[in-house]
Amino acid sequence: MYTKKQWFRLPITLAVLIAVGVFCGVLLSNRSAKHRPPGSKVDKLKLADGFVAEHLFSPSEEQDGSWVSMTFDDKGRLITSDQYGSLFRVVIAPIGSTEKPKIETLKIEGDTAKIAMGFAHGLLYAFNSLYVVINNRESAKFPLGSGLYRLQDTNNNDQYDKITLLKAMKGEGEHGPHSVQLSPDKKSLYVVAGNHTDLPTMDSYRLPNNWTNDNLFPFIKDPRGHANDRMAPGGWIAHTDPEGKTWELVSAGFRNPFDIAFNEAGDMFTYDSDMEWDFGTPWYRPTRVCHATSASEFGWRTGDAKWAPSFPDNVGPVMNIGQGSPTNLIYLKDALFPEKYKNTLLAFDWSFGIMHGLHLKPSGGTYTAEHEEFLSGSPLPLTDGVIGPDGALYFLTGGRRLESDLYRVYYKDYKSLKAGSNVAAVTLTPEHKLRTELEKYHLGVNPKAVSASWPNLAHADRSVRYAARLAVEHQPVAEWKDKALNETNPDTKIYALLALARQGDKSVKEPLLKALTSIDFKKLSESKQRDLLRTFEVTFFRYGVLEGAIKTQVTNYLSPHYPSTSALSNRLYAKLLVFLEAPGAVERTLTLLTKNEFFDDKDNETATASSDLILRNPQYGLDIAGMLEKMPAKQQTFYAFVLSTAKMGWTPQLRDTYFKWYDKAFSYKGGRSYIGFIEKARQLALANVPKDKVAYYNKLSGAEKLTMNGNDLAIEYNPKGPGRGWKVDDAVRLVQDSLAGANFETGKMIFSAVLCSRCHAIQGEGNDIGPDLTQLGNRFTTRDVLEAIITPDKAISDQYASTIYTLKNGESVLGRQMNEDANFYYIAQNPFDQKTIRKVSKKEVSSTKISPVSIMLPGLINGLNPKELRDLIAYLESGGSKSSPIYKEGSVQKGGK
Numbered sequence: 001m002y003t004k005k006q007w008f009r010l011p012i013t014l015a016v017l018i019a020v021g022v023f024c025g026v027l028l029s030n031r032s033a034k035h036r037p038p039g040s041k042v043d044k045l046k047l048a049d050g051f052v053a054e055h056l057f058s059p060s061e062e063q064d065g066s067w068v069s070m071t072f073d074d075k076g077r078l079i080t081s082d083q084y085g086s087l088f089r090v091v092i093a094p095i096g097s098t099e100k101p102k103i104e105t106l107k108i109e110g111d112t113a114k115i116a117m118g119f120a121h122g123l124l125y126a127f128n129s130l131y132v133v134i135n136n137r138e139s140a141k142f143p144l145g146s147g148l149y150r151l152q153d154t155n156n157n158d159q160y161d162k163i164t165l166l167k168a169m170k171g172e173g174e175h176g177p178h179s180v181q182l183s184p185d186k187k188s189l190y191v192v193a194g195n196h197t198d199l200p201t202m203d204s205y206r207l208p209n210n211w212t213n214d215n216l217f218p219f220i221k222d223p224r225g226h227a228n229d230r231m232a233p234g235g236w237i238a239h240t241d242p243e244g245k246t247w248e249l250v251s252a253g254f255r256n257p258f259d260i261a262f263n264e265a266g267d268m269f270t271y272d273s274d275m276e277w278d279f280g281t282p283w284y285r286p287t288r289v290c291h292a293t294s295a296s297e298f299g300w301r302t303g304d305a306k307w308a309p310s311f312p313d314n315v316g317p318v319m320n321i322g323q324g325s326p327t328n329l330i331y332l333k334d335a336l337f338p339e340k341y342k343n344t345l346l347a348f349d350w351s352f353g354i355m356h357g358l359h360l361k362p363s364g365g366t367y368t369a370e371h372e373e374f375l376s377g378s379p380l381p382l383t384d385g386v387i388g389p390d391g392a393l394y395f396l397t398g399g400r401r402l403e404s405d406l407y408r409v410y411y412k413d414y415k416s417l418k419a420g421s422n423v424a425a426v427t428l429t430p431e432h433k434l435r436t437e438l439e440k441y442h443l444g445v446n447p448k449a450v451s452a453s454w455p456n457l458a459h460a461d462r463s464v465r466y467a468a469r470l471a472v473e474h475q476p477v478a479e480w481k482d483k484a485l486n487e488t489n490p491d492t493k494i495y496a497l498l499a500l501a502r503q504g505d506k507s508v509k510e511p512l513l514k515a516l517t518s519i520d521f522k523k524l525s526e527s528k529q530r531d532l533l534r535t536f537e538v539t540f541f542r543y544g545v546l547e548g549a550i551k552t553q554v555t556n557y558l559s560p561h562y563p564s565t566s567a568l569s570n571r572l573y574a575k576l577l578v579f580l581e582a583p584g585a586v587e588r589t590l591t592l593l594t595k596n597e598f599f600d601d602k603d604n605e606t607a608t609a610s611s612d613l614i615l616r617n618p619q620y621g622l623d624i625a626g627m628l629e630k631m632p633a634k635q636q637t638f639y640a641f642v643l644s645t646a647k648m649g650w651t652p653q654l655r656d657t658y659f660k661w662y663d664k665a666f667s668y669k670g671g672r673s674y675i676g677f678i679e680k681a682r683q684l685a686l687a688n689v690p691k692d693k694v695a696y697y698n699k700l701s702g703a704e705k706l707t708m709n710g711n712d713l714a715i716e717y718n719p720k721g722p723g724r725g726w727k728v729d730d731a732v733r734l735v736q737d738s739l740a741g742a743n744f745e746t747g748k749m750i751f752s753a754v755l756c757s758r759c760h761a762i763q764g765e766g767n768d769i770g771p772d773l774t775q776l777g778n779r780f781t782t783r784d785v786l787e788a789i790i791t792p793d794k795a796i797s798d799q800y801a802s803t804i805y806t807l808k809n810g811e812s813v814l815g816r817q818m819n820e821d822a823n824f825y826y827i828a829q830n831p832f833d834q835k836t837i838r839k840v841s842k843k844e845v846s847s848t849k850i851s852p853v854s855i856m857l858p859g860l861i862n863g864l865n866p867k868e869l870r871d872l873i874a875y876l877e878s879g880g881s882k883s884s885p886i887y888k889e890g891s892v893q894k895g896g897k
Contacts, residue, residue, distance in 0.1 A: 041405060044377045048357070048810055050338065050412055051375075056092060057101045057406040059398070064088060064103065066398035067406070068327075068383040069179075071123040071130075076389045079106070079130060080406075081120035083399055087132070095392060095410055108151070109161040115142050117151065117163065121258070122179035124189070127242045128152070130160060131189065135176040146172045148180060148191055148244060166244025171197030175227075175235075179259040184266040188241050192270060194256035195227060195234040195300060202238065205249045206295040206442040208473055208503070209233075213305045214313070214538050216575040217283070218645045218684060221303040223676025223711050226277065234300035237270065237292055248443075253298035253307075253314060259384075260292065261331040261345060263360065264426045267367075268292045269318070271326040271347045272300075276620075279323070279627055280670025281677060282571075282599065282638040285309065286606050287324045288317035289347055289358055291366045293463060294439035295470040304641070304677060309603040310568070312531040313498060313538065315466060319369045321356055322608035323624065324349035328384045328395070333423045336391025336414040342424040346374055346385065350399060352616040353380030356607065357810075362427070365435035365463030371607040372810045375409065378616050378851060391419065431461040438464065441471035449475050454483070458491035465495060473499045481508065485515045493519060494532050501539040509543040510550050517557040526566055533558075533572040540579055555582045563592055567600040567635060574642045586649035589639050590658055599635035611829040611838070615802045615814040615851065623671075625830045632668035636661065637678075644684040655689065655697065663702035666713060679710035719750065723863040731786045734866055739874045744882045747875025750868060762880030777877030777884075785876065789861055802851040803827070807844050814851060 042053040059067050065082025072078055078090040087106040093099035108116040119142055122133030130151040138145045147168040151160040169177045175194030183190060202209075211232040213219065221228040235254030240247045250268075257270040271289050278284040283306045290298055299307030299314035309316040328348035332341045345358040357372035381402050385395035391414060398404030411417065438456060441449035449471045456468035472480055481504065484496035493515065500512055516536060524532060536558070540546070546554060559582045562573040570592060577585035610628060614621035640661055650658075662682045666675065682701055689697050707714050751762070761772045776785070805813045805825065815827030818837060825840045861869060878884035 042407070044380070045407075046373070046376045046804065046806060046812055047409065048372070048374050051409055052412045053375075054095070054408045054410075055405060056394075056408055057090070057103070058404065059088075059406070060402075060404040062103070064105075064404075066401050066404040067396045068399050069120050069123045069133075070384050070386055070394065070396055071125050072386060072388055073125040073130070074128070078386075078388075078394065078406075079123055079125065080396065081118050081123060081132075083121075084119060084401070086115050086118040087120065087123075090406075092388075092394075092408070095390060095408070095414070101406070106160065108163060109157075109159050117144070117149075117160070118142065119144070121177065122191075124180045124182060126182045126186070126189070129242075131166075131180045133177050133180050133191065135172050135178070137172045146170070146177050146197070148177070148189075148240075150244070167191075167200060167240070167247065169193065169197055169200060175256045178257070181260050181262070183239070184262045188239060189244075190237060190239050190250070190260055190268070192237045192257050192260050193235060194258070195230050195254065196256075197235070199233060199236050199249065199252070200238075200247065202247045202249045204247075204443060206439075207233070207249055207252050207297055207470075208295075209249070210502070211252075211297070212542065213301050214541050215301065215305045215307065216537050216541055216579050217304060218641050218681065219303065219305055220641075220677055220680045220684075222277065222673050223680055224277065224673050226275075226673070227302045230302050232301060233297070235272070237268070250294060251292040251296040251298070253296070253300050254290075255300045256326075257290075258327045259329040261329045263331050263343065264333060264424050265428060265432070269329060269331070269345055271321075271329045272298065272317075273326050274323060275671075276323060276623075277671040277673035278304075278306075279624075280632045280634065280668065280674050282634040282641075284604070284671070286320045286322050286604055287326050287349070288320045289329070289345065289356075289369070290315070290317050291463075293366070293435070294467065295442045296466075308568075308571075310527075310530065311534050312462075312465070312495065313502065313534065316462070316603065318360070318367050319358055319371065320604055320606045321347060321349070322606035323351070323610055323613055323620070324354070325351040327382055327399075330385055330387065330393070332387065334387040334391065335393060335422050336417045336419070337411050337422055338413075338417070342422055345369075346393075348382040348385060348395070350381045350383065351620045352613050353377045353382060354608075354616070355382065355385075355395075362429050362432065364429060364461035365431035365467070373812055374810070376616070376812060391417070391422075431459075431464055434459075435461075435464050435467045438467040438471050442467075442474055445475060450480050450483070454480075454492070454496075457495040458489060469495050469499050472496070473503050477503050477505075485511050490519045490524060491528060494528060494535055498531075498535045498538060501535060501542060506543060509539070512539055512543075513546070513550055513554055517553055521557070521561065526569065529561075530566075530569055530572060533569065533576060536576055537572065540576065546580065551580065555580045558582070559584070563588055567597050570597070571635075571638055574639055578642050578646050581646075581648045584649070586643060586646050587654060589643055590654055593636050593639040593643075593661065594657065596633055597635045599633070599638075601634070611836075612813060614829050615816075627669050627671065628830055630667065630669040632665065632670050632674065637665065640665070641681045644681040645688070647688050650688075655693075656700065658685070659697045659701040661701075663700065663705070666702045666705045673711075675706070675713060676711040679706060683710075719863055719865075719868055721863060721865050721868075723861075723865065726790055726861050726864075726869070728783070728787050728790050731790065731861070731869065732783050735782055735786075735870055735873050739870055739877075739886050742870050742874035742886065744875065744878070744887050746868070747871040747873075747878075748880070750864075750872050751875055751880075762876075773876060774879040777879050777886075782873065782877070785873065786861075804849050804851050805840055805845050806847045806849075807840075808846045809844070813838070813840055 041055040045053050047053055059065055065085040067080045068083040070078055070080045078092060080088045089104040089106050091102040119134050119136040120132045121135040124131040132149045134144055135146055136142055148166045150164045150166055152162040153160050154162050173196060175196035177193040177197050179192050181190050233252035235257050236252040237250045238247050239250050254272045256273040260268055260270045262268055269289060270292050274285060274287045283304045285306060296315040307314050327350045330346045332344045343360045347356040353376055354373060355375040357374035358369040360367045360369050381397050381399055383396045383399045388394050392408050392410035394408050396406055438453055453468040453471040456464050459465050484500045487493040487496050497512060497515055500508055558576055562577055563570050574589045610624050614625045665678050686694055705713055762774050802814050803817050815829040817825055817827050819826040823842055826837050829838055830836060874886050878886045
């Protein structure tokens, strides 16, 4: 459900430990904390205009766990689940009432288990039953494993007494089985699961199940091991009947979609996650809302094998959101919201606490969307939400045993709206009608399929083309193979041959390649050229190495067009021509690399800028800050990886240029796996150099900069740990009486190694982003220091606080205000880059307020063991002076209590 992070990761932890946040304000400023928000939990919420929020209940405060899923039953009661515990039934008082919710722990009659039912990522009340998607590995505490279960009340006493397992699922955890939703016609169910859930055997497959990687990019799995055993099709969506007897695969190729939603036209949408460890790489794909059409494939593959969204054999998103951790998705047709919220999806981001509003607009056979920040808060780990019988939005925060809360949001003038007023009239475009007609042929053999679909293989609308090709692919290849090979319309031929590449056998290899080279390349549009190049790639991948005359024919067909003026096309050419060992391919690709060609990434343009997210969640945002400061050159990375497998076409000069690039690449900062990926590619390349040159190129390419495992840069000091979840009293107790034996050099190395010196100076060494820390020990007690580190949100000085600028269009911008004039606010959003300033027009700002969240993450010392904590605190309180009394034998620590 939520993208995993290393909570105790040291290079980020102490990088900002004494950095630009609360530490600076609390410890080094005499100015008092101002503009602090009131204590009510709703005051941290930024709402769309005209809406009101109520905080209803805190499960975590009542020891009821951390709630992550919810549904309303037929009596208007809310049923919820703790991520690692029970189901609860909640009776909620009407809007405006001060009466507290009534909470009941659900037990299954006759079941003696300690926890009868729970551990649910998905809940749905339908067909007089409660459907539960359990996400769990069987244990003594909770013996039920992952799967879809049905709960029924067979004796009508308002208690569930029957549990039926409808489908067992292999997989659990945050990428396990997730949600279950009712079909638009209310006659069946849809189930969604993440990429760590094995796809169960299906009775039918709308997406043909002969999936492979289909990517000539050198295949490197995540160097830190994430999802290395997870192959296509990745996350999936399936359809089943109320009894779970018949199952059909509808859509796949996701990373970790958590929920699905349907609009009035019956179209299905989901919100898929990114792989944040890939940030800064050319294969990174942001979180995105997808229209999950019949047989849709969204191209997730493990490691670096992910597909570009523009590939014709997968489906592009409705909207790229940006970085985050997707959880819930709601369509607002049942909400008592104003006219603006017809045709609107709400997409929940757990990491940055944002409900993204997507106002859908029909576009051909699919949709585009306009973005709105409907609701946000910091921190606000959003887990699930539903529209209640009263038309209000109910949502939960929590997950990962975090503080959990139940809220209600409603339109303040909801009484003026009638039930059903937010249901939009269904107006279908001709392309939508055609697409859904073609999708009827995605269920096996139909004698009418080829004739109905063939004229639409070259349709101007991408969604129609895709539906037509999948309809053809479901028919026996013998029925349409010759038709594809002999097609005369070049556009139609591209997609017919793509279908043949995907569904044919080895006997079609040479005829297929000859047919591809018969297409007049120069007469194609640029986008059609790329689709043709992609068809070559799928063919090469599926049918293997080319030899003899056909290899020469294909090489002569492709090589004259490389390089092109399109960076997107060049990425495809590079893969194809290096695979073919085409003359000059290495030299031309390396020339493009050294020119630092622009990385055209229009397929992944996002609704939210990464810099806007930095200050919303310090744990994740400061990772982004560090990456944005030293972003890798992604087009260079792409070419370097392609060249890592090239065995032919090298000269000593070319190799020198190539391996020097790796040394430079190690100076950039990407996601957590970036260094490891670069190192894996470097090792692939070293395997292709003469044996007597391996040591030379190993050193030239920066081997000395790496740790032994190659996943990180070597630094002077690596904290030894093991860490712990430090509490203020425990930490103070450890150091309050004595720092005898503290090591000055170790403390200094920790301070330097974890990047504190990038923001602060001690004894003249370091930087001036944050205040000088030389006099720290003379002004504050040990408790002051440790309290500010461990609980930074406790008090925030306005001198160092961030400001939330709410814009008139509903969006919000966070940053530290550096200056202002009559027309603009000048703000810095990256604490590692105070020179990059964003101008915000005052005319666009409706309100401002001080952010209640420190830039510094609570508990940042959790990576240190007790000895290392003493060394660090001693160094800080010594002001960086080795002659400080702190380092004299038997010294007593002052002011600890």
